Amino acid sequence: MPTHRRAALVTLATAVLALGVPALAAPAEAASSDVYVSPTGDDHADGGARHPVRTLQRARDLARARAGDLASDLTVHLAPGTYRQSGPLALDARDSGTNGHRVIWQGTGTTVVSGGRKVVGWRQVPGRSGLWSAPAPQGLTDTRQLYVDGVRAQRARGEVPVRLTQTATGYTASSDAIARWKHPSDAEFVYTSGEALWNVERNGLGQWTEPRCRIASAEGTTITMAQPCWDNSNKRVEFPDIPGRTVGMVGPGHLTNDGKASYVENAYELLDQPGEWYLDRSAHRVYYLPRPGENLARADVEAAAAEQLVDGRGTADAPVHDIAFRGIRFSYATWLTPNGPEGFSEIQAGYTVTGGRGWATQGLCQYVEGGTCPFASWTKMPGNLAFTHARRIEFADDVFAHLGASGLELGAGTEDASVRGSIFTDISGNGLEIGGVDGQAPASGVQVTDNHLYALPREYHGGVAILNGYTRNDTIAHNQIDHVGYSAISMGWGGWPDKIGDPATPNPSHGNTVRDNLISDYMQMLDDGGGIYTQGLTGTSLADGEKVTGNVVHDQWGLGKSVYTDNGCTYETVEGNVLYHASYANVASRHTDYRDGLGNNDPTLVKDNWWEEGTADGDNKGLVTTGNRIMASPSDVPPEILAGAGLEPAYRSLLDRRIGARSVPEAPSRVGTSTAGPDALYVTFNPTFADGGSPVRSYTARAYDSTGRQAGQQTVAATDFRRTALVRIGGLPAAGGPFTVTVTANNDVGGSAPSLASLPLSPTTATVLPGAPTSPKLRTASMAATLAWTPPTATGDAKVVGYRVTVSDGRAPVDVTGRDVLVTQPSAKGMFRVLAGLKAATTYTVTVAAVTAAGTGPAATVTATTRP
Incomplete structure (x- = not known):
């Protein structure tokens, strides 16, 4: 369960009324057309209150026969218990409500539809x-x-037990160890990606992806990988005149780091x-x-056996419509495509390259001969519940948990659907998908409100909580999204052509709103994303472009931004948000508008936000920044603004609903080390975002020598690690290196399994100090200022683990630590900190110096005067 809770609760009676979860109606009160279902029912029964049927399919058939001319809503009453599905509940236009009434599939809160x-x-x-x-x-x-x-x-899962040398069809291994496994063709190589940090290997297809490919065969030292996954991950076509730039313009053309797998999964020998x-x-x-x-x-x-639980398949001429699902838990569905030859050759947000020549043509449109259109129309991860050409579909007070693909997909042609008061958690990929990017009818009028999405994605870590493609007039509001591996909300698509000076792909999007959401603890595993991430055209003007308003976004872990306006993001308004604890930017990423030759930037309005970035007001060729306020802490923000984001009062009891038994946390990931002196190592890692239903209290790092014996350990409180992003293991034997390190997460239930080990490293004495940080700036308000800088160009013989800031008013030096210190360094990204408690109209001199294991380096100095 998430660690951030709302203090305000409502009574059970109020919550039940608001969420619309009545108990099964008494038979005397039920409409004569209603259908009753029970796990102990009989499909030969008539479906009445005293003679329920047993299966959802039989209930559907009875409801279908009764729904042709409704005078009131028809309710399919699902008694408590588990309804096991070998395949999906298939719905089409015949299963729709009529005459303005709905067919309501009503559960009790303990009704489970299970695959x-x-x-x-x-x-x-x-x-x-x-x-x-x-x-x-x-x-x-x-x-x-x-x-x-x-x-x-x-x-x-475990480490790859051999050294791998990449070949055209796979690898040559240093021994036949994998070939001697019972079933090597079951095994799957996983290529983790992340910002290059310390001695962590950076594999994969971009730091926002985590592709997977299965072994096809292993004979002796020859490992052949499954096709087309291997070619789709290694042969992506590149522009002949732009070295390293793929025609897809998203990520590299091949697996990086010589195609080395980060780890291997699904082998008996790894148990x-x-x-x-x-x-x-x-x-x-x-x-x-x-x-x-x-x-x-x-x-x-x-x-998990079934790949779909509900399949609502309408057509443009005969949509499925006016159906509601209330009080139902959808669980235990899988997705088997990654087990096969397609694997999981990821592009972004769960989209993949598929097909025998996907690497050469899929979604490449006008840029290659034979390219399929529109540009960037790659293959979307399916939903375990999916609707296409659906109108007025409702999900309320439902739970989407223990699912193996995306949770719920409201696909092409979906109109006026709503998802409210529901929980999305423990899902392998994206939580909720809206619309698509393949040129089919866009989704429109979808309302996603007052839902709690957390602890996902659990398997395909490049997934996002809410994925919104090309859509119109959608509203994503008052949701709480926390503890997610990558971006929380992803909007739009197709803006990548601006990387080569072309305009973004035309699309039908307009009128979308992302407002009043509470987003925290996001990007816990991957990088280059945001709390709210948007790219591509969002409308035809600022009037009908995307509105991002009233959101509270805080505590980013990876490299990214609070509100990320990426390639081609045009006509976006970012207004009235509260944005803090990001790595190198709160809002915006300036991009040239290539729709004309004027050299302007994509029109964007950044207005009246509370933030830490401190950028001054101005109009940078269409990127307008105005009225934003520097905040030193949430206490600077009017309470009503903070209270207005996230779940509305009637829905806050969602935060207390437990899904599954309490258990130990998931293991941390991406463990990296750096020298901390002649007998010590600094250790950093990505914390777990799935805590097992009990908050993580601490982390324990253990160092092992070259023989595998434990040489040292250190435990750090989770609150301290959140602040420093480091654990220091000292007292390591001088002759025992190099050392590898694993990390466990600990909660009240116990300790997680160990993480995968870091790369080996021997401690060394650090003597060369880092250089001074570069480009210092002091962006002032009247009583606060934002100090911004970029890392030193020379770090000496150790890594930067912090900065020391001094202020000329005599206050104690400020030690700057945290994950952003670590992730901005290798990418040379700027970072910032807010200095509070200043006096108006006063001149201040501020210094900032880098800290490594060798000590504190020379400082950079900046002077500025606060505003009156």
Whole structure:
């Protein structure tokens, strides 16, 4: 569960009334056309209150027969319990409401629509301490997800056990270790990406992606990778006259770092940590290493089997319409495409390159011969619940959890749909997808309000909480989004051509609004994103362009911006937001408007925000900044502005709803080290954003010598790590290096599995001081100022771990630490800090100096006068 909570609660009666979750109506009160369903019902029954049917499909057929000429809403009453689906509940125009009335699928809050298969018959595996196995459930041929008491288990994973040298079709390995595995073709290489930091390898297809490709075969030392995933990840066509620039204009043309995999997943031989599992498809058996406290004799173990739970498929001429889903939990669906030859060759936000020659033609339109159009129309991750050509579809008080693709997809041709009062969590990819980018009918009039989205994505870490493509007049308002791996809200598409001086792809978007959302603890795993990220044309003018207003966005972890106006983002208004604790910018990314030859910037209005950036008012060729206020802390902001963001009072009880059993946290990721002296290492990592339902209290870093023996450890409180982003392990033996480090996250339940290990590093004595920071600026208000600077060009013989700021009014020096100190350095991005408590119309001199293991370097100095 998230660590940020609302203090205000409402009574149960008020919440039930607001969320519209009545108990099953008494038979005497029910409309005669209503249908009743129970897990213990009988599909030969008439579906009346006293004779319910058993399956959703039979209930649909009865409702379909009764919905042709409604005089009132028709309710399908779903009794408490689990409704297991081997395939989706398929709906079309015949299942729609009529005469202005709806067909309402009404659950009780404990109604579960499940695509899972229960795994039973567990026995200990002889000769493998702690390992258990059970026969795979009837009908389960493959899956990517297993859950124990509602807690996601981790597919067996570990370090690649061999050195890999990339070839045209895969790799040459340093030994035949992988070829000797039981089923090497089950294994999947994962290529993690992130901002280059310390000695962390930067693999993948851009720091916002995490592609995956399966092994096709391993014979001796020859590893052949599955096609077309391998070519789609390594042969993306590039402009012949622009070195390194792909025609897709998003990320590199091939896996970086010589195609080295960051880790390998899904092999029996990797089962070595509690909470890991493996499905042996040929033997039809499931293997699992229980976590402490789990009892497989009593546990509810669910293997996700169905790939869709609801499929609402209308057409432009016969849309599916006027249907509501209320009080239902949708769980235990999978997505099997990444297990196959397509793999997961990611572009951005869960979109992938697919097809035999996807690398050469898909979405490349006019830029290559045979390119498919429109530009950037790559393959979207599907939703486990999906609607196309749907009108007036409603989801209210629902839960989307334990899902293996995107949670809910409101696709092409969706109009006037609403999603409110619902929870999205523990989803492998995107939480909610709206519209598309493939030239089909845009979504329009979609209302996404008062939902809680958190602890996602759990598998495809480049996914986002809410993905909005080419849409019109959508509203995303009063949602709380926290603890997510990448961007929280992603809007628009197709702006990348400005990288080569072309205008953004024309699209039908206009009139979209993102307002009054509360976003925190975002970009916990990947980089180059934002709390609210937008690219491409958003309208035809500032009047009908996208409005980003009244949002509170804070506590970014990775490299990015609070509100990120990326390539081609045109006609966006960013007004009245509260934006703080970002790395190098609160708002905007200046881009040239290539629709004419005037050299102006994409028209953007940044107005009346509370922020830390401190940029002065002005008009930079169409990028207008005006009326923004420097804030030193949230206490500077009027309380009513803060209170107006996030869930409205009637919905704040969503924050207290527990999904799944309490468990240990997910392991941290991307562990990197740097020298901290002759016998010490600094350790940094990405904290877990899935805390197991109990807040993370601390992290423990453990160093291991070259023989694998533990050489030192250090525990840091989660609150301290949040402030410093560092753990220091001292007292390491001088002759024991190089050392690798793993990190565990600890909550009230226990400790996570160890993270994957850092690269090996030996501590060294640091003696060369860093240079002075560059380009210092002091952006002043009357009683505060923003100090901005960029990292030193020379860091000496150690990494920058902090900055020391002095102010001429005699206050104690300010030590600047945190993740932004670490991620802005290798990218040479600027950073900033607010200095509070200043006097109006007063001249101040401020210095800033970099700190490394060698000490504090020379300072850069800047002088400015505060405003009257």
